[in-house]
Amino acid sequence: MAWETLIQSVEQVVGAAGLVRDPELMHSYLTDWRNAYQGRAALVVRPATTEEVAAVVRLCHDAGVALVPQGGNTGLCGGSIPDSSGRQVVLSLTRMKRIREIDLANETITVEAGVILRQLQEAASQAGRLFPLSLGAEGSCTVGGNLATNAGGTAVLRYGNMRELTLGLEVVLPDGRVWHGLRGLRKDNTGYDLKHLFIGSEGTLGIITAAVLKLFPATHSTATAWVALPTPQAAVDLIGHVRSLCADRLTGFEMMSRQSLEFVLDHVAGCSDPLQGPHPWYALIELRDTVPDAPLDLLLESGLGHAFETGWVIDAVIASNQTQAAALWALREGISEAQNHEGPSLKHDISVPVSQIPAFIERTDSALQQAFPGVRIVSYGHMGDGNLHYNISKPLGHADAPFKAQEQAIMQVIYQMTSAFNGSISAEHGLGQAKPDAAAHFKDPLEIELMRAIKRTLDPTGLMNPGKVFATGLE
Amino acid sequence: MAWETLIQSVEQVVGAAGLVRDPELMHSYLTDWRNAYQGRAALVVRPATTEEVAAVVRLCHDAGVALVPQGGNTGLCGGSIPDSSGRQVVLSLTRMKRIREIDLANETITVEAGVILRQLQEAASQAGRLFPLSLGAEGSCTVGGNLATNAGGTAVLRYGNMRELTLGLEVVLPDGRVWHGLRGLRKDNTGYDLKHLFIGSEGTLGIITAAVLKLFPATHSTATAWVALPTPQAAVDLIGHVRSLCADRLTGFEMMSRQSLEFVLDHVAGCSDPLQGPHPWYALIELRDTVPDAPLDLLLESGLGHAFETGWVIDAVIASNQTQAAALWALREGISEAQNHEGPSLKHDISVPVSQIPAFIERTDSALQQAFPGVRIVSYGHMGDGNLHYNISKPLGHADAPFKAQEQAIMQVIYQMTSAFNGSISAEHGLGQAKPDAAAHFKDPLEIELMRAIKRTLDPTGLMNPGKVFATGLE
Numbered sequence: 001m002a003w004e005t006l007i008q009s010v011e012q013v014v015g016a017a018g019l020v021r022d023p024e025l026m027h028s029y030l031t032d033w034r035n036a037y038q039g040r041a042a043l044v045v046r047p048a049t050t051e052e053v054a055a056v057v058r059l060c061h062d063a064g065v066a067l068v069p070q071g072g073n074t075g076l077c078g079g080s081i082p083d084s085s086g087r088q089v090v091l092s093l094t095r096m097k098r099i100r101e102i103d104l105a106n107e108t109i110t111v112e113a114g115v116i117l118r119q120l121q122e123a124a125s126q127a128g129r130l131f132p133l134s135l136g137a138e139g140s141c142t143v144g145g146n147l148a149t150n151a152g153g154t155a156v157l158r159y160g161n162m163r164e165l166t167l168g169l170e171v172v173l174p175d176g177r178v179w180h181g182l183r184g185l186r187k188d189n190t191g192y193d194l195k196h197l198f199i200g201s202e203g204t205l206g207i208i209t210a211a212v213l214k215l216f217p218a219t220h221s222t223a224t225a226w227v228a229l230p231t232p233q234a235a236v237d238l239i240g241h242v243r244s245l246c247a248d249r250l251t252g253f254e255m256m257s258r259q260s261l262e263f264v265l266d267h268v269a270g271c272s273d274p275l276q277g278p279h280p281w282y283a284l285i286e287l288r289d290t291v292p293d294a295p296l297d298l299l300l301e302s303g304l305g306h307a308f309e310t311g312w313v314i315d316a317v318i319a320s321n322q323t324q325a326a327a328l329w330a331l332r333e334g335i336s337e338a339q340n341h342e343g344p345s346l347k348h349d350i351s352v353p354v355s356q357i358p359a360f361i362e363r364t365d366s367a368l369q370q371a372f373p374g375v376r377i378v379s380y381g382h383m384g385d386g387n388l389h390y391n392i393s394k395p396l397g398h399a400d401a402p403f404k405a406q407e408q409a410i411m412q413v414i415y416q417m418t419s420a421f422n423g424s425i426s427a428e429h430g431l432g433q434a435k436p437d438a439a440a441h442f443k444d445p446l447e448i449e450l451m452r453a454i455k456r457t458l459d460p461t462g463l464m465n466p467g468k469v470f471a472t473g474l475e
Numbered sequence: 476m477a478w479e480t481l482i483q484s485v486e487q488v489v490g491a492a493g494l495v496r497d498p499e500l501m502h503s504y505l506t507d508w509r510n511a512y513q514g515r516a517a518l519v520v521r522p523a524t525t526e527e528v529a530a531v532v533r534l535c536h537d538a539g540v541a542l543v544p545q546g547g548n549t550g551l552c553g554g555s556i557p558d559s560s561g562r563q564v565v566l567s568l569t570r571m572k573r574i575r576e577i578d579l580a581n582e583t584i585t586v587e588a589g590v591i592l593r594q595l596q597e598a599a600s601q602a603g604r605l606f607p608l609s610l611g612a613e614g615s616c617t618v619g620g621n622l623a624t625n626a627g628g629t630a631v632l633r634y635g636n637m638r639e640l641t642l643g644l645e646v647v648l649p650d651g652r653v654w655h656g657l658r659g660l661r662k663d664n665t666g667y668d669l670k671h672l673f674i675g676s677e678g679t680l681g682i683i684t685a686a687v688l689k690l691f692p693a694t695h696s697t698a699t700a701w702v703a704l705p706t707p708q709a710a711v712d713l714i715g716h717v718r719s720l721c722a723d724r725l726t727g728f729e730m731m732s733r734q735s736l737e738f739v740l741d742h743v744a745g746c747s748d749p750l751q752g753p754h755p756w757y758a759l760i761e762l763r764d765t766v767p768d769a770p771l772d773l774l775l776e777s778g779l780g781h782a783f784e785t786g787w788v789i790d791a792v793i794a795s796n797q798t799q800a801a802a803l804w805a806l807r808e809g810i811s812e813a814q815n816h817e818g819p820s821l822k823h824d825i826s827v828p829v830s831q832i833p834a835f836i837e838r839t840d841s842a843l844q845q846a847f848p849g850v851r852i853v854s855y856g857h858m859g860d861g862n863l864h865y866n867i868s869k870p871l872g873h874a875d876a877p878f879k880a881q882e883q884a885i886m887q888v889i890y891q892m893t894s895a896f897n898g899s900i901s902a903e904h905g906l907g908q909a910k911p912d913a914a915a916h917f918k919d920p921l922e923i924e925l926m927r928a929i930k931r932t933l934d935p936t937g938l939m940n941p942g943k944v945f946a947t948g949l950e
Binding site for chain 2 (some may be wrong): 196236243382444453
């Protein structure tokens with residue numbers, strides 16, 4: 001099929017408004033927000049309905065043309081960026097942004113893939129409910145992207161990943177048929193649970209066009225503490241203690257190293273150290289409750305009181321109002337940006353069992369300092385999920401280029417250690433085009449084989465987001 | 476391969492203790508606890524380790540012999556019972572009952588498939604934690620069966636189904652290879668999440684031999700209320716109100732009709748009506764908290780106070796101690812047994828969106844009374860999950876046989892209505908051999924096709940629990 005014929009057919013489906021061919025307008029669809037990945041595309045299609053998505057997928061399928069589904073383009077692994085051939089079609093879901101239904105009695109919301117996460121949060125809030133997924137890119141990432149990558153963030157500790165927040169899906173399959181799995185059921189045991197195949201599959205098995213998501217009661221009380229810790233082991237002990245006491249009131253437990261905080265203090269305007277004197281580790285703890293005026297400060301004080309006695313906590317401050325709480329969160333949220341001021345950040349998104357965090361940090365820090373003396377290790381993350389953003393900056397005073405040249409070698413050390421602790425080399429960012437080779441290396445070959453078998457079964461022509469998730473030649 | 480050769484090879488793997496061939500001893504493996512399904516088998520194998528399971532599966536695979544994995548045999552749909560050919564092999568996991576590891580800091584427990592659910596609950600409790608899955612058969616059902624059927628029960632409202640309680644799996648594949656997916660990670664985004672394929676697949680894709688499961692903080696405060704409601708709609712309104720106020724303190728919300736309660740009062744010794752005068756509907760509400768001496772009674776009273784004003788609640792009693800609370804739960808738990816005293820119980824395990832429960836009950840009651848005048852409808856269930864056990868007893872004074880003859884026709888009415896409300900015909904019991912035909916009829920044919928494709932991919936020889944999940948000819 002000639003390209004012009006395909007393009008004409010696609011235009012008949014989506015109209016002129018649904019087609020982007022102007023190179024200047026196409027640009028933002030061909031690179032991610034960090035400009036870390038660039039690709040080319042034959043065209044960008046922006047269907048407005050599920051039926052249009054299905055028709056476009058069918059046309060591309062029949063023409064043998066590969067599709068790259070795309071949401072807000074905020075991913076960190078290039079999963080939504082086409083390759084450099086210029087022969088792929090980007091299918092952007094950003095025009096599918098209807099909130100189809102809010103069913104308060106069922107505690108569910110049905111949304112299309114192109115809805116921005118923040119709009120979803122706001123729609124829930126206006127309905128007196130909470131949609132808990134929360135992450136840095138929430139102002140521009142889409143629900144479809146959140147589903148495709150099984151997004152995580154700071155509230156997973158309490159509410160789970162995107163996967164756990166999903167009850168039903170509507171999916172356009174690789175041949176253009178539509179699976180109508182938009183069920184709002186808490187219990188359904190009538191065979192294989194297909195939605196879990198598509199969630200986290202990064203567009204390689206089909207295109208998610210809508211989802212039924214869970215809503216939660218809005219919270220009306222908050223307590224936030226910033227605590228100094230002697231060691232990561234103290235953080236493990238502390239979170240266990242706080243969770244036993246508070247259970248699901250514990251909605252956040254972020255850990256960060258002194259190095260992480262120092263970068264923030266040096267580079268983010270308006271930030272100051274909440275405690276006197278440097279301490280090796282910090283944790284940001286948040287409790288929430290649906291009951292108004294719940295005595296969460298008292299609960300937090302009682303938990304921390306015990307932790308002072310046992311030596312898990314060296315110093316602590318509890319925010320006395322929302323402004324102070326926001327200032328504490330700003331310290332945590334500023335790390336990623338602050339690190340950019342110190343040269344290239346080699347980012348890693350690993351997870352290990354929570355109990356293994358201290359040993360992982362100790363052994364990996366030591367291995368890195370031995371192999372790459374002076375590197376600055378910026379480790380922080382979602383302690384309750386065992387998820388560390390274990391990022392590396394160059395040694396003080398060194399140049400960027402030789403440090404960048406060590407990127408692969410540094411990554412190998414970190415991933416090797418992650419693997420030794422039975423961990424994951426991508427906790428919440430997915431594989432995209434950045435990590436398929438590493439995944440193929442570190443995962444059980446049998447698991448890769450099962451994944452490939454499923455890929456071939458659902459996408460026999462291999463036209464759904466090729467080059468993502470699977471290492472070259474392994475699709 | 477001759478049978479005797481296969482049996483000798485199997486015996487070399489599992490030893491004499493792992494083989495059951497005596498017809499008398501085999502009997503309990505060939506029928507379920509209700510004696511609703513009976514089958515025959517060439518032999519029963521009871522491997523003691525994952526390696527033995529793998530070796531037995533490989534031998535059967537190579538010999539072309541079909542396997543029926545079996546746990547505690549407490550299922551309600553015959554999923555663990557072999558067919559009548561006498562050519563299938565029952566593979567019982569009941570000797571694999573080790574608790575392999577408790578990792579308190581990771582809040583996980585690793586157990587083998589043959590562990591009895593109650594033993595798992597007790598092991599968690601002894602470690603100061605909660606394993607929340609709770610259901611009628613917990614004294615004899617196994618973790619492997621809970622996983623194979625994605626078991627539900629009374630705590631799903633708060634803690635989720637077995638699927639949501641699982642972090643990792645060890646699975647023997649249909650060809651005897653072992654997938655070592657026993658990871659204790661809260662976040663892992665390195666490709667397709669294979670564990671969700673095996674959970675709920677009822678042994679048709681492989682044999683789960685072990686799992687990493689989540690633990691939760693133990694609770695130290697409880698409040699329990701029994702309330703009378705005018706309508707199912709009042710129950711929907713009430714649960715929404717209680718959940719908004721109490722969030723995850725709400726651990727139970729069971730609804731039941733007056734008919735359900737009357738059967739219990741008539742047939743279960745020691746039960747009495749907690750309230751004066753008959754009321755059309757009842758709910759049993761339970762709150763729990765990790766904090767000792769939490770003022771849950773006050774919270775419950777405040778919630779119910781509002782519900783009295785709005786008319787959602789007619790009358791209510793709050794248990795003043797554990798004995799009273801247990802007496803209230805006994806009313807709910809006695810329904811299934813009580814109904815057996817009234818002749819055959821036609822049991823249905825359906826779910827619809829919570830918001831649709833009132834309309835579902837009204838329309839289905841009405842359709843049944845029109846088509847089968849006088850039938851007694853015993854509807855009760857897990858309100859917060861939209862899961863009704865919508866069971867039917869014969870009209871008063873009628874004989875069993877003509878009523879039993881209407882079983883299929885009654886089921887058709889109920890399933891048709893469930894389907895019209897976008898619900899599920901098996902909320903928590905699975906399909907087994909009882910419901911594959913109904914599932915094939917009421918599910919989207921495309922979904923059945925996708926399930927079949929996955930079955931063929933993972934079990935190309937079709938030897939894993941044939942005749943279950945899929946209707947005949949659809950495997």
